[in-house]
Amino acid sequence: MKDEGSAATVRYLGTKKKLLDSIEAAARRVGFHGGTMCDLFAGTAVVGRHFRALGSRVAAMDLMACSFVFQKVFLEIERLPEFRGLGDLAAAGIAAPEERIAALGEAGTRRLPGDPLPLLRVLYHLETRLEPCDGILTRQYSPAGCAGRKFLRPERARRLDAILLEIRDWRERARIDDVEEILLLAATIDAADRIANISGTYGAFHKEWQVNTAYEADLRIPALVAGPRGSAAQGDSLAWIPEVEADLLYIDPPYNTRQYPNNYHLLELIARIPRTLDLAALEASIAGKTGLVPWSEQASKLCVGRGTTCRDAFQSILARTRIPRVVISYNEEGIITRAEFMEMLAEYAGVARAKLRGALEEISYRRFRSDRDGRLARTGAGRRYRVVPGRARDEVREWLFAVAKRKERRPRARVAQLQ
Ligand SMILES: C[S@@+](CC[C@H](N)C(=O)[O-])C[C@H]1O[C@@H](n2cnc3c(N)ncnc32)[C@H](O)[C@@H]1O
Numbered sequence: 001m002k003d004e005g006s007a008a009t010v011r012y013l014g015t016k017k018k019l020l021d022s023i024e025a026a027a028r029r030v031g032f033h034g035g036t037m038c039d040l041f042a043g044t045a046v047v048g049r050h051f052r053a054l055g056s057r058v059a060a061m062d063l064m065a066c067s068f069v070f071q072k073v074f075l076e077i078e079r080l081p082e083f084r085g086l087g088d089l090a091a092a093g094i095a096a097p098e099e100r101i102a103a104l105g106e107a108g109t110r111r112l113p114g115d116p117l118p119l120l121r122v123l124y125h126l127e128t129r130l131e132p133c134d135g136i137l138t139r140q141y142s143p144a145g146c147a148g149r150k151f152l153r154p155e156r157a158r159r160l161d162a163i164l165l166e167i168r169d170w171r172e173r174a175r176i177d178d179v180e181e182i183l184l185l186a187a188t189i190d191a192a193d194r195i196a197n198i199s200g201t202y203g204a205f206h207k208e209w210q211v212n213t214a215y216e217a218d219l220r221i222p223a224l225v226a227g228p229r230g231s232a233a234q235g236d237s238l239a240w241i242p243e244v245e246a247d248l249l250y251i252d253p254p255y256n257t258r259q260y261p262n263n264y265h266l267l268e269l270i271a272r273i274p275r276t277l278d279l280a281a282l283e284a285s286i287a288g289k290t291g292l293v294p295w296s297e298q299a300s301k302l303c304v305g306r307g308t309t310c311r312d313a314f315q316s317i318l319a320r321t322r323i324p325r326v327v328i329s330y331n332e333e334g335i336i337t338r339a340e341f342m343e344m345l346a347e348y349a350g351v352a353r354a355k356l357r358g359a360l361e362e363i364s365y366r367r368f369r370s371d372r373d374g375r376l377a378r379t380g381a382g383r384r385y386r387v388v389p390g391r392a393r394d395e396v397r398e399w400l401f402a403v404a405k406r407k408e409r410r411p412r413a414r415v416a417q418l419q
Contacts, residue, residue, distance in 0.1 A: 009044040009070070009223075010193040011200055013263060016252060016329060019398065020050045022363055023327060024241030026402035027051075027248055030325040035247035038323060040237045042071050047250060049074035052227035056248075061233040061240055063298045064260055065271040066189055071232030071284040073186045073222050077179055078229050080114030083122050085175040090118040090123070111226045122180075123187060123219040126163045135161030135284050136273065137192075140291050141266060149291050150205045151266055152213070156195050159217045160270075163188050168274040181274060187219040189270050202289065238301070238313060242320045249323040253314065257305040261295035269293055302335075310335045311344075318348040328401040332362075343400060350406040359403050367394040 009017060016023060027037075034055055039048040042060035045067065052058050052075055060071045083090035137157040139145040144154035150404070167184050170176045176184070197205045197213045235239070254260065261268060269282075278280050285294050301313040314336060318326070326348065330336065340361070346353040 006350075009046050010066075010190060010267060011198075011258070012044045013201055013258065014252065014255065014331070015044050015046060017046050018091065018365070019329065019400070020047065020365065022086060022361065022400055023047060023329065024050065024054065026327045026361065026400050027250070027325070030248075030327065030402045030404040032248040032325055036245070037248045037250060038244050038246040039250050040241065040317070041252045041254070042067050042232075045070040045074045045232075047252065048230065049223075049225055051250075052230055053225040055227060057228040058230035059233075059244060060230065061235055063234065063236060063238045063300060064264065064268060065234060066264060066267040068232055068234040069182055069186050069189060069271050071230075072182045073224065074289070075229070075230035075232055077112070077183070077224055078226075080112055080116055081177070081180045081183065082115070083118045083180055084177065085177070085180075086170070088120060089125055090121050092121055098253065112224050113226070119183060119221060122184065123221070126166060126184065126188075127159075127217070127219050130159070130162040130166055132158035133162045133165065134158060135165055135370040136269065136279065136286075137161050137164070137266075140283065140286050147291065149289075150207070150209075151196055151198065151202065151291075152192070153195070153197075156213070156217050160188065160192055163217075163219070164270065164273045169408075171274050175274065178364055183222065184219075185271060185274060186222045189267050190222065191217045191219050192270055193267060194290070196266065199246065200292065202266045203263045216324070238316060241317050244321070244323065246323045249321055249326045250329075251314075251317065251326060252329040255331040257303050257334075257335070259295070259299055261298040261301045262290075262292050265293050265295065268295075292414070295348065305335055311340055315344050315413060318344050321348075325404045327386075328399070330399045330401070332397045332399060338399070341399070345403045346402060348405065349403050356403065359401055361400040361402070363398045363400060364391075364395055365398060367396050372410075 001397045009015065035057070037056045037058050039045070039060040041052075042048055042062040043064075048058040048060045048071065058075050060075055062068065062071070094285060112388060114136075132155065134144070135158075137152060137160050140147065141149050141151040142154040142157035143150050146159070163413050165178070167188070171181050195215050195217055196202070199206070199210075204359055236411060272282065273279070282293070285291070296353050301309050304310050326345075328341070328345075330341070332338070342353050342356055342360075346356055347358065349356070399409070
Protein backbone atom coordinates (compact mmCIF):
# COMPACT_ATOMS: atom_id res chain seq x y z
CA MET A 1 0.00 0.00 0.00
CA LYS A 2 1.29 3.39 -0.97
CA ASP A 3 2.23 5.45 2.03
CA GLU A 4 1.80 8.85 0.53
CA GLY A 5 -1.28 10.41 -0.99
CA SER A 6 -4.71 9.17 -1.73
CA ALA A 7 -5.86 7.79 -5.05
CA ALA A 8 -6.10 10.35 -7.80
CA THR A 9 -8.42 9.76 -10.70
CA VAL A 10 -7.79 7.50 -13.65
CA ARG A 11 -6.41 8.68 -16.96
CA TYR A 12 -9.56 9.50 -18.89
CA LEU A 13 -10.15 11.14 -22.24
CA GLY A 14 -11.56 14.63 -21.75
CA THR A 15 -11.37 14.67 -17.96
CA LYS A 16 -11.77 18.19 -16.58
CA LYS A 17 -9.45 17.71 -13.62
CA LYS A 18 -7.47 20.80 -14.64
CA LEU A 19 -10.46 23.02 -15.43
CA LEU A 20 -12.36 22.81 -12.16
CA ASP A 21 -11.81 26.42 -11.15
CA SER A 22 -12.88 27.71 -14.58
CA ILE A 23 -16.03 25.57 -14.49
CA GLU A 24 -16.85 26.82 -11.02
CA ALA A 25 -16.34 30.45 -12.15
CA ALA A 26 -18.55 29.87 -15.22
CA ALA A 27 -21.30 28.46 -12.98
CA ARG A 28 -21.11 31.56 -10.76
CA ARG A 29 -21.31 33.84 -13.80
CA VAL A 30 -24.73 32.44 -14.62
CA GLY A 31 -25.96 32.83 -11.06
CA PHE A 32 -25.30 29.42 -9.54
CA HIS A 33 -24.28 29.88 -5.93
CA GLY A 34 -25.26 26.52 -4.47
CA GLY A 35 -28.20 24.17 -4.74
CA THR A 36 -28.37 21.11 -6.97
CA MET A 37 -25.98 20.52 -9.82
CA CYS A 38 -26.52 17.92 -12.53
CA ASP A 39 -23.35 16.36 -14.01
CA LEU A 40 -24.86 14.83 -17.14
CA PHE A 41 -21.76 13.09 -18.53
CA ALA A 42 -19.92 12.38 -15.31
CA GLY A 43 -16.87 10.33 -16.47
CA THR A 44 -14.43 10.29 -13.54
CA ALA A 45 -16.90 12.40 -11.49
CA VAL A 46 -14.20 14.93 -10.62
CA VAL A 47 -16.42 17.86 -11.56
CA GLY A 48 -19.26 16.59 -9.41
CA ARG A 49 -16.81 15.93 -6.59
CA HIS A 50 -15.60 19.54 -6.81
CA PHE A 51 -19.15 20.91 -6.57
CA ARG A 52 -19.99 18.57 -3.71
CA ALA A 53 -17.00 19.86 -1.79
CA LEU A 54 -18.34 23.38 -2.41
CA GLY A 55 -21.60 22.38 -0.76
CA SER A 56 -23.85 21.41 -3.68
CA ARG A 57 -25.92 18.29 -4.06
CA VAL A 58 -24.80 16.56 -7.26
CA ALA A 59 -26.95 14.28 -9.40
CA ALA A 60 -24.82 12.47 -11.96
CA MET A 61 -25.11 9.96 -14.77
CA ASP A 62 -22.91 8.22 -17.34
CA LEU A 63 -23.15 5.23 -19.67
CA MET A 64 -20.06 3.60 -18.19
CA ALA A 65 -19.94 1.14 -15.30
CA CYS A 66 -16.54 2.46 -14.18
CA SER A 67 -17.96 5.98 -14.05
CA PHE A 68 -20.77 4.66 -11.83
CA VAL A 69 -18.12 3.44 -9.38
CA PHE A 70 -16.43 6.88 -9.27
CA GLN A 71 -19.77 8.67 -8.94
CA LYS A 72 -20.85 6.48 -6.04
CA VAL A 73 -17.58 6.99 -4.23
CA PHE A 74 -17.24 10.73 -4.76
CA LEU A 75 -20.87 11.82 -4.60
CA GLU A 76 -22.71 9.45 -2.27
CA ILE A 77 -20.44 8.21 0.53
CA GLU A 78 -21.08 10.15 3.73
CA ARG A 79 -19.09 8.23 6.27
CA LEU A 80 -16.08 5.93 6.19
CA PRO A 81 -17.24 2.34 6.54
CA GLU A 82 -16.24 0.09 9.42
CA PHE A 83 -15.99 -3.24 7.59
CA ARG A 84 -17.59 -4.99 10.56
CA GLY A 85 -18.40 -8.07 8.48
CA LEU A 86 -14.70 -8.73 8.06
CA GLY A 87 -14.26 -8.99 11.81
CA ASP A 88 -10.67 -9.63 12.81
CA LEU A 89 -9.30 -8.80 9.43
CA ALA A 90 -10.27 -5.12 9.58
CA ALA A 91 -9.05 -4.97 13.16
CA ALA A 92 -5.63 -6.50 12.43
CA GLY A 93 -2.63 -4.23 12.92
CA ILE A 94 -0.69 -2.70 10.06
CA ALA A 95 2.62 -0.92 10.20
CA ALA A 96 2.65 2.80 11.05
CA PRO A 97 -1.06 3.54 10.57
CA GLU A 98 -0.72 7.13 11.83
CA GLU A 99 1.75 7.95 9.09
CA ARG A 100 -0.54 6.52 6.46
CA ILE A 101 -3.50 8.49 7.76
CA ALA A 102 -1.49 11.69 8.00
CA ALA A 103 -0.32 11.15 4.43
CA LEU A 104 -3.86 11.15 3.09
CA GLY A 105 -3.64 14.92 3.08
CA GLU A 106 -6.17 17.66 3.29
CA ALA A 107 -8.09 16.56 0.22
CA GLY A 108 -8.38 13.03 1.53
CA THR A 109 -10.74 11.14 3.75
CA ARG A 110 -9.93 13.12 6.86
CA ARG A 111 -12.68 15.52 5.95
CA LEU A 112 -15.22 12.68 5.91
CA PRO A 113 -16.55 11.51 9.26
CA GLY A 114 -15.45 8.10 10.45
CA ASP A 115 -12.23 6.25 11.09
CA PRO A 116 -10.00 5.53 8.05
CA LEU A 117 -8.15 2.72 9.84
CA PRO A 118 -10.52 -0.16 8.99
CA LEU A 119 -10.37 0.76 5.29
CA LEU A 120 -6.59 1.05 5.41
CA ARG A 121 -6.37 -2.38 7.03
CA VAL A 122 -8.60 -4.00 4.45
CA LEU A 123 -6.61 -2.45 1.60
CA TYR A 124 -3.44 -3.69 3.25
CA HIS A 125 -4.88 -7.19 3.47
CA LEU A 126 -5.88 -7.18 -0.20
CA GLU A 127 -2.50 -5.90 -1.24
CA THR A 128 -0.19 -8.08 0.80
CA ARG A 129 -1.92 -11.22 2.06
CA LEU A 130 -3.53 -12.78 -1.00
CA GLU A 131 -2.06 -15.54 -3.10
CA PRO A 132 -1.78 -14.24 -6.70
CA CYS A 133 -3.97 -16.25 -9.07
CA ASP A 134 -4.89 -16.56 -12.75
CA GLY A 135 -8.22 -14.89 -13.53
CA ILE A 136 -9.76 -12.93 -16.39
CA LEU A 137 -7.16 -10.16 -16.29
CA THR A 138 -4.23 -12.58 -16.45
CA ARG A 139 -5.76 -14.77 -19.15
CA GLN A 140 -7.17 -11.97 -21.32
CA TYR A 141 -5.05 -8.86 -20.79
CA SER A 142 -1.55 -10.11 -20.03
CA PRO A 143 0.87 -12.02 -22.27
CA ALA A 144 0.34 -15.07 -20.03
CA GLY A 145 -2.95 -15.56 -21.88
CA CYS A 146 -3.14 -17.14 -25.32
CA ALA A 147 -4.15 -13.88 -27.04
CA GLY A 148 -0.86 -12.34 -25.85
CA ARG A 149 -2.42 -8.94 -25.08
CA LYS A 150 0.08 -6.76 -23.32
CA PHE A 151 -1.99 -4.42 -21.13
CA LEU A 152 -0.71 -5.75 -17.78
CA ARG A 153 2.41 -7.60 -16.71
CA PRO A 154 1.41 -11.18 -15.79
CA GLU A 155 2.56 -10.90 -12.17
CA ARG A 156 0.61 -7.65 -11.72
CA ALA A 157 -2.47 -9.09 -13.43
CA ARG A 158 -2.39 -12.09 -11.07
CA ARG A 159 -2.39 -9.79 -8.06
CA LEU A 160 -5.30 -7.78 -9.40
CA ASP A 161 -7.21 -10.98 -10.19
CA ALA A 162 -6.73 -12.17 -6.62
CA ILE A 163 -7.99 -8.83 -5.26
CA LEU A 164 -11.07 -8.85 -7.48
CA LEU A 165 -11.97 -12.43 -6.61
CA GLU A 166 -11.64 -11.65 -2.91
CA ILE A 167 -13.96 -8.64 -3.22
CA ARG A 168 -16.40 -10.79 -5.21
CA ASP A 169 -16.30 -13.52 -2.59
CA TRP A 170 -16.85 -11.08 0.30
CA ARG A 171 -19.79 -9.58 -1.55
CA GLU A 172 -21.37 -12.96 -2.30
CA ARG A 173 -21.08 -13.98 1.33
CA ALA A 174 -22.45 -10.60 2.46
CA ARG A 175 -19.28 -9.85 4.42
CA ILE A 176 -19.12 -6.35 2.93
CA ASP A 177 -21.93 -3.91 2.14
CA ASP A 178 -22.41 -1.81 -1.00
CA VAL A 179 -20.38 1.16 0.24
CA GLU A 180 -17.48 -1.05 1.31
CA GLU A 181 -17.53 -2.92 -2.00
CA ILE A 182 -17.58 0.23 -4.11
CA LEU A 183 -14.66 1.79 -2.20
CA LEU A 184 -12.52 -1.31 -2.67
CA LEU A 185 -13.47 -1.48 -6.33
CA ALA A 186 -12.57 2.18 -6.92
CA ALA A 187 -9.16 1.60 -5.34
CA THR A 188 -8.62 -1.47 -7.56
CA ILE A 189 -9.59 0.35 -10.77
CA ASP A 190 -7.23 3.18 -9.84
CA ALA A 191 -4.38 0.73 -9.14
CA ALA A 192 -4.91 -1.12 -12.44
CA ASP A 193 -4.93 2.12 -14.39
CA ARG A 194 -1.65 3.28 -12.88
CA ILE A 195 0.19 0.14 -14.02
CA ALA A 196 -1.49 -0.39 -17.41
CA ASN A 197 0.72 -0.45 -20.49
CA ILE A 198 -1.13 2.29 -22.32
CA SER A 199 -0.93 5.97 -22.99
CA GLY A 200 -4.25 7.52 -22.15
CA THR A 201 -6.77 5.04 -23.51
CA TYR A 202 -7.11 1.26 -23.76
CA GLY A 203 -7.64 1.46 -27.53
CA ALA A 204 -4.11 0.04 -27.88
CA PHE A 205 -1.29 -1.33 -25.72
CA HIS A 206 2.41 -0.62 -26.13
CA LYS A 207 4.66 -3.26 -27.67
CA GLU A 208 7.32 -2.60 -25.02
CA TRP A 209 6.58 -2.42 -21.31
CA GLN A 210 6.38 1.19 -20.11
CA VAL A 211 8.09 2.18 -16.83
CA ASN A 212 4.80 2.48 -14.90
CA THR A 213 3.93 -1.18 -15.57
CA ALA A 214 6.59 -2.32 -13.13
CA TYR A 215 5.12 -0.33 -10.22
CA GLU A 216 3.37 -2.28 -7.50
CA ALA A 217 -0.41 -2.55 -7.83
CA ASP A 218 -0.80 -0.48 -4.66
CA LEU A 219 -4.28 0.30 -3.39
CA ARG A 220 -4.93 3.88 -2.31
CA ILE A 221 -7.88 5.39 -0.57
CA PRO A 222 -9.94 7.38 -3.09
CA ALA A 223 -9.85 11.17 -2.56
CA LEU A 224 -13.25 11.38 -0.91
CA VAL A 225 -14.90 14.67 -0.01
CA ALA A 226 -17.56 15.56 2.48
CA GLY A 227 -20.67 17.42 1.35
CA PRO A 228 -24.36 16.87 0.70
CA ARG A 229 -25.20 13.34 -0.41
CA GLY A 230 -25.69 13.25 -4.18
CA SER A 231 -26.85 10.51 -6.52
CA ALA A 232 -25.01 8.28 -8.96
CA ALA A 233 -26.50 6.54 -11.98
CA GLN A 234 -25.47 4.45 -14.96
CA GLY A 235 -27.57 5.01 -18.07
CA ASP A 236 -28.35 7.16 -21.08
CA SER A 237 -28.44 10.83 -20.13
CA LEU A 238 -30.46 11.65 -23.22
CA ALA A 239 -33.32 9.60 -21.82
CA TRP A 240 -32.87 10.95 -18.29
CA ILE A 241 -32.70 14.68 -18.98
CA PRO A 242 -36.44 15.56 -19.12
CA GLU A 243 -36.98 14.40 -15.55
CA VAL A 244 -33.96 16.02 -13.88
CA GLU A 245 -34.65 18.88 -11.48
CA ALA A 246 -31.60 20.99 -10.67
CA ASP A 247 -30.30 24.55 -10.48
CA LEU A 248 -27.34 24.02 -12.78
CA LEU A 249 -26.79 21.67 -15.70
CA TYR A 250 -23.18 20.80 -16.49
CA ILE A 251 -22.69 19.13 -19.86
CA ASP A 252 -19.33 17.61 -20.80
CA PRO A 253 -20.11 15.28 -23.70
CA PRO A 254 -17.60 13.34 -25.78
CA TYR A 255 -16.33 15.62 -28.51
CA ASN A 256 -15.04 13.20 -31.13
CA THR A 257 -15.83 9.78 -32.60
CA ARG A 258 -13.94 7.78 -29.98
CA GLN A 259 -16.55 5.78 -28.09
CA TYR A 260 -15.70 5.41 -24.40
CA PRO A 261 -16.71 1.74 -23.88
CA ASN A 262 -14.16 0.53 -26.41
CA ASN A 263 -11.44 2.85 -25.15
CA TYR A 264 -11.86 1.98 -21.46
CA HIS A 265 -13.04 -1.63 -21.71
CA LEU A 266 -10.50 -2.91 -19.23
CA LEU A 267 -11.69 -0.54 -16.48
CA GLU A 268 -15.25 -1.36 -17.46
CA LEU A 269 -14.60 -5.06 -17.06
CA ILE A 270 -12.99 -4.60 -13.65
CA ALA A 271 -16.02 -2.60 -12.50
CA ARG A 272 -18.29 -5.48 -13.55
CA ILE A 273 -16.37 -8.46 -12.16
CA PRO A 274 -17.70 -8.50 -8.56
CA ARG A 275 -21.34 -8.40 -9.67
CA THR A 276 -21.38 -10.49 -12.83
CA LEU A 277 -23.17 -13.75 -12.16
CA ASP A 278 -21.66 -15.71 -15.03
CA LEU A 279 -18.00 -14.76 -15.23
CA ALA A 280 -17.28 -17.55 -17.73
CA ALA A 281 -19.82 -16.10 -20.17
CA LEU A 282 -18.37 -12.62 -19.69
CA GLU A 283 -14.90 -13.94 -20.43
CA ALA A 284 -16.11 -15.87 -23.48
CA SER A 285 -17.46 -12.62 -24.94
CA ILE A 286 -14.01 -10.96 -24.93
CA ALA A 287 -12.63 -10.67 -28.47
CA GLY A 288 -10.30 -8.90 -30.88
CA LYS A 289 -6.80 -7.52 -30.71
CA THR A 290 -7.47 -5.42 -27.61
CA GLY A 291 -9.94 -7.82 -25.97
CA LEU A 292 -13.12 -5.78 -26.32
CA VAL A 293 -16.25 -6.74 -24.43
CA PRO A 294 -19.46 -6.29 -26.50
CA TRP A 295 -20.35 -2.62 -26.12
CA SER A 296 -23.02 -1.70 -28.69
CA GLU A 297 -25.54 -0.97 -25.91
CA GLN A 298 -23.21 1.72 -24.60
CA ALA A 299 -22.59 3.42 -27.95
CA SER A 300 -23.18 7.16 -27.76
CA LYS A 301 -24.91 9.26 -30.41
CA LEU A 302 -22.64 12.09 -29.36
CA CYS A 303 -19.68 10.26 -30.88
CA VAL A 304 -21.21 10.00 -34.35
CA GLY A 305 -19.16 12.14 -36.73
CA ARG A 306 -21.30 11.95 -39.85
CA GLY A 307 -24.46 13.86 -40.58
CA THR A 308 -26.39 15.65 -37.87
CA THR A 309 -26.80 12.80 -35.33
CA CYS A 310 -24.43 14.30 -32.76
CA ARG A 311 -25.76 17.85 -33.04
CA ASP A 312 -29.37 16.67 -32.93
CA ALA A 313 -28.66 14.59 -29.83
CA PHE A 314 -27.11 17.60 -28.13
CA GLN A 315 -29.95 19.87 -29.18
CA SER A 316 -32.44 17.42 -27.73
CA ILE A 317 -30.79 17.89 -24.32
CA LEU A 318 -31.17 21.66 -24.37
CA ALA A 319 -34.65 21.48 -25.83
CA ARG A 320 -35.98 19.09 -23.17
CA THR A 321 -34.31 20.28 -20.00
CA ARG A 322 -36.09 22.38 -17.40
CA ILE A 323 -32.86 23.35 -15.67
CA PRO A 324 -32.46 27.14 -15.86
CA ARG A 325 -28.66 27.43 -16.22
CA VAL A 326 -26.17 25.52 -18.27
CA VAL A 327 -22.39 25.26 -18.45
CA ILE A 328 -20.97 23.29 -21.37
CA SER A 329 -17.40 22.09 -21.93
CA TYR A 330 -16.34 21.21 -25.44
CA ASN A 331 -13.15 21.02 -27.45
CA GLU A 332 -12.73 23.31 -30.44
CA GLU A 333 -11.69 20.29 -32.56
CA GLY A 334 -14.98 18.53 -31.80
CA ILE A 335 -17.87 17.47 -34.01
CA ILE A 336 -20.24 20.34 -33.12
CA THR A 337 -19.18 23.79 -34.37
CA ARG A 338 -19.13 27.04 -32.43
CA ALA A 339 -21.89 28.48 -34.62
CA GLU A 340 -24.09 25.45 -33.94
CA PHE A 341 -23.59 25.86 -30.21
CA MET A 342 -24.47 29.54 -30.35
CA GLU A 343 -27.65 28.79 -32.27
CA MET A 344 -28.72 26.04 -29.86
CA LEU A 345 -27.91 28.15 -26.82
CA ALA A 346 -29.81 31.19 -28.10
CA GLU A 347 -32.85 28.97 -28.49
CA TYR A 348 -32.35 27.46 -25.01
CA ALA A 349 -31.98 30.89 -23.39
CA GLY A 350 -34.82 32.41 -25.38
CA VAL A 351 -32.69 35.33 -26.61
CA ALA A 352 -31.17 36.51 -29.89
CA ARG A 353 -27.71 35.17 -30.73
CA ALA A 354 -26.25 38.67 -30.44
CA LYS A 355 -27.22 38.67 -26.76
CA LEU A 356 -24.91 35.74 -26.08
CA ARG A 357 -21.75 37.80 -26.29
CA GLY A 358 -19.65 36.86 -23.28
CA ALA A 359 -21.20 33.41 -23.02
CA LEU A 360 -18.08 31.73 -24.35
CA GLU A 361 -14.74 31.51 -22.61
CA GLU A 362 -11.83 29.91 -24.47
CA ILE A 363 -9.12 28.18 -22.47
CA SER A 364 -5.81 27.30 -24.12
CA TYR A 365 -3.87 24.18 -23.29
CA ARG A 366 -1.20 21.99 -24.86
CA ARG A 367 -2.43 19.00 -26.81
CA PHE A 368 -1.72 15.68 -25.12
CA ARG A 369 0.60 13.48 -27.15
CA SER A 370 1.59 10.01 -26.07
CA ASP A 371 5.37 9.43 -25.68
CA ARG A 372 5.55 7.67 -29.02
CA ASP A 373 3.37 10.22 -30.75
CA GLY A 374 5.58 13.01 -29.39
CA ARG A 375 8.80 11.31 -30.58
CA LEU A 376 7.40 10.71 -34.04
CA ALA A 377 6.06 14.26 -34.23
CA ARG A 378 9.58 15.61 -33.70
CA THR A 379 10.78 13.61 -36.70
CA GLY A 380 7.75 14.68 -38.72
CA ALA A 381 6.28 11.17 -38.82
CA GLY A 382 3.76 11.41 -35.99
CA ARG A 383 0.08 12.12 -36.09
CA ARG A 384 -0.47 15.47 -37.83
CA TYR A 385 -2.73 18.13 -36.42
CA ARG A 386 -3.71 21.38 -38.09
CA VAL A 387 -1.80 24.33 -36.64
CA VAL A 388 -4.15 27.27 -36.25
CA PRO A 389 -2.55 30.53 -37.55
CA GLY A 390 -1.25 32.70 -34.72
CA ARG A 391 -1.15 29.79 -32.27
CA ALA A 392 1.70 27.79 -30.80
CA ARG A 393 2.15 24.28 -32.18
CA ASP A 394 0.00 21.85 -30.19
CA GLU A 395 -2.05 24.68 -28.66
CA VAL A 396 -5.74 23.77 -28.57
CA ARG A 397 -8.66 25.49 -26.94
CA GLU A 398 -11.35 24.22 -24.69
CA TRP A 399 -14.66 26.04 -24.95
CA LEU A 400 -16.69 26.83 -21.87
CA PHE A 401 -20.18 28.13 -22.61
CA ALA A 402 -22.26 29.48 -19.73
CA VAL A 403 -25.84 30.58 -20.30
CA ALA A 404 -28.96 31.17 -18.21
CA LYS A 405 -32.50 30.96 -19.53
CA ARG A 406 -34.26 34.29 -19.84
CA LYS A 407 -36.54 34.75 -16.87
CA GLU A 408 -40.21 34.34 -17.73
CA ARG A 409 -41.90 37.72 -17.46
CA ARG A 410 -44.50 37.67 -14.72
CA PRO A 411 -47.89 39.02 -15.86
CA ARG A 412 -48.30 42.50 -14.39
CA ALA A 413 -50.70 42.63 -11.49
CA ARG A 414 -53.98 44.10 -12.59
CA VAL A 415 -53.95 46.90 -10.03
CA ALA A 416 -57.14 48.53 -11.19
CA GLN A 417 -59.15 45.35 -10.94
CA LEU A 418 -57.92 44.58 -7.47
CA GLN A 419 -58.77 47.95 -6.08
C1 LIG B 1 -15.67 14.03 -21.86
S1 LIG B 1 -16.17 12.64 -20.91
C2 LIG B 1 -16.66 13.38 -19.38
C3 LIG B 1 -15.46 13.67 -18.55
C4 LIG B 1 -15.81 14.11 -17.14
N1 LIG B 1 -16.42 15.42 -17.11
C5 LIG B 1 -14.54 14.12 -16.29
O1 LIG B 1 -14.06 15.21 -15.93
O2 LIG B 1 -14.02 13.05 -16.03
C6 LIG B 1 -17.70 12.22 -21.65
C7 LIG B 1 -18.48 11.12 -20.92
O3 LIG B 1 -19.76 11.03 -21.54
C8 LIG B 1 -20.22 9.70 -21.41
N2 LIG B 1 -21.36 9.54 -22.35
C9 LIG B 1 -21.36 9.61 -23.70
N3 LIG B 1 -22.62 9.50 -24.17
C10 LIG B 1 -23.44 9.36 -23.10
C11 LIG B 1 -24.85 9.23 -22.94
N4 LIG B 1 -25.67 9.20 -23.99
N5 LIG B 1 -25.35 9.13 -21.69
C12 LIG B 1 -24.53 9.13 -20.61
N6 LIG B 1 -23.18 9.27 -20.71
C13 LIG B 1 -22.64 9.39 -21.93
C14 LIG B 1 -18.99 8.88 -21.70
O4 LIG B 1 -19.12 7.58 -21.16
C15 LIG B 1 -17.91 9.72 -20.99
O5 LIG B 1 -17.68 9.24 -19.69
